[in-house]
Amino acid sequence: MSQEVTVVCHHEYGNPEEVVRVERWKLPSLKPNQVLVKMKASPINPADLNMLQGVYATLSPLPAVVGMEGVGVITQVGSAVTELQVGQLVIAPNRMGFWCDAYVSDADVLSPIPSEISIEQAGMLAINPPTAWWMLTDFVSLEPGDWIIQNAANSAVGRFVIQIARYRGLKTVNIVRREALIPELEAEGADIVVTDEFPLSKQIRDLIGNANAKLGLNAVGGDSAHEIAKSLGAHATLVTYGAMGLEPLRIANGLLIFKDLRFRGFMVSERCKRTSTEDVQEMFTQIFSLAKAGKLKASVEKTYPLTAARKAINHACQSQRKGKILFVMD
Ligand SMILES: NC(=O)c1ccc[n+]([C@@H]2O[C@H](COP(=O)([O-])OP(=O)(O)OC[C@H]3O[C@@H](n4cnc5c(N)ncnc54)[C@H](OP(=O)(O)O)[C@@H]3O)[C@@H](O)[C@H]2O)c1
CATH class of the missing domain: 3.40.50.720 (NAD(P)-binding Rossmann-like Domain)
Incomplete structure (x- = not known):
């Protein structure tokens, strides 16, 4: 039976706080080359707000789950997956839709994250540091x-x-x-x-x-x-x-x-798209190593659960913040 998860999504463009919705969506069942990732943390970036407003360069077909980056932990692997294991922390640099409890992904688009990096910091490594x-x-x-x-x-x-x-x-x-x-x-x-x-x-x-x-x-x-x-x-x-x-x-x-x-x-x-997988991985290796050493980190002002999406978005739209607003999943 397919699993249901909480997602923060939108069915139309407009004022981010008004168009955002918290819904229950069904997950697709796992194919042999796929893994199930349980989300742990995902920030609200300006581009997410632009996506909700419908003014970003590339827009996902609606309805869409919001969130351009985030970290999760693998909880199930398909029968043909050999490189990844249950319990590994991963990011997915070219994916969208991280404001959710869990997602199903092809295994080969995920990058494992060293476990020494905190969940909050790991959730903010895919876009701004690169x-x-x-x-x-x-x-x-x-x-x-x-x-x-x-x-x-x-x-x-x-x-x-x-x-x-x-x-x-x-x-x-x-x-x-x-x-x-x-x-x-x-x-x-x-x-x-x-x-x-x-x-x-x-x-x-x-x-x-x-x-x-x-x-x-x-x-x-x-x-x-x-x-x-x-x-x-x-x-x-x-x-x-x-x-x-x-x-x-x-x-x-x-x-x-x-x-x-x-x-x-x-x-x-665009830079990622025109860069070989090896060169993207090389860049991430350097970023992960700096993050592990505590030399690369972003401040967090406040964390929210997915169910408080409106409040979180309102907070993210305020200026003079001390750091990011982050969704942290149970
Ligand atoms: N092109 C790309 O590939 C790419 C990738 C990542 C991010 N970005 C862009 O980079 C920018 C920063 O992103 P972020 O995630 O780092 O942002 P962030 O941490 O959420 O911070 C937003 C920053 O914007 C400043 N700001 C807001 N309104 C402003 C205004 N009217 N005039 C001057 N500064 C203003 C804020 O200043 P205060 O601290 O004073 O409130 C704050 O420092 C965004 O435009 C984002 O879209 C682009």
Whole structure:
């Protein structure tokens, strides 16, 4: 008999808090090459909210279970599965629909997670750390001592950028929206933290002088991105990966003419698609090793059960959070 599980899903697009529903869905029965994964933890990321709003780049057919990442434990394996065992913690980097009690998956798309990593941290490793990792490797060649400048530095991605930069000996200028974050981010390894008072570029230039920052990371847009661009050195690259401020990029012509700046975009799912399984695994090996050593971690503000999905989403939509909102399953 097929098993029923609790899922957080939506049948239409709109205000995330209004369209989200908690329902009981039937699980498909297990095929020989599949495993049953009992979910343990899954965060609410901005992209999940965009998915509920119907404004994300790729949308699942409706009705759909929400949740782009999360960690679970294998509770049953199909007769043809040899590589995975019951009790193993796993993530599934290219899957969607993690806000559920359990799911059935082909075994070959799952990545085992070292058991030394806590459940909460493991649930947040599939999207934001790879985003930070690849943005620091893909666009410019960075040597120890090189500077990068980023906004939304208090976001999970922003903090992973700080942590990976520290590990690689890179120096970071970090833009946040409130002064109270400065000591916290410095303790995580940020070299300079500034609040977003304009003109930001003057503040940054006064602090880093002629350091010629090679890379800017933008998750906000509008004036914030423009001020980062103005603070970068000649021939530097500004990578846009988010649009939290909902303002388009405005770039002065002179930045292209006189400084030859390059403007690029990044999307982790596209990066994964064009990367061999071996190279994705190699990136995860490094990320898991940093996470195991406690050098890579995201803060959690509060955890909720799936049944409190509306409350959890309302909380995730609030600014000035200290960390992620996470679903933790029994
Ligand atoms: N392209 C990709 O592949 C990719 C992958 C992962 C994430 N992302 C994007 O990266 C961004 C951060 O994601 P996350 O999961 O790290 O976020 P998060 O931990 O949930 O934090 C959200 C951050 O956005 C900031 N923020 C919200 N509204 C803002 C505004 N109007 N102006 C400036 N900052 C604002 C918040 O600042 P406060 O702390 O001041 O409230 C907070 O630091 C999102 O846009 C997400 O979609 C993109």
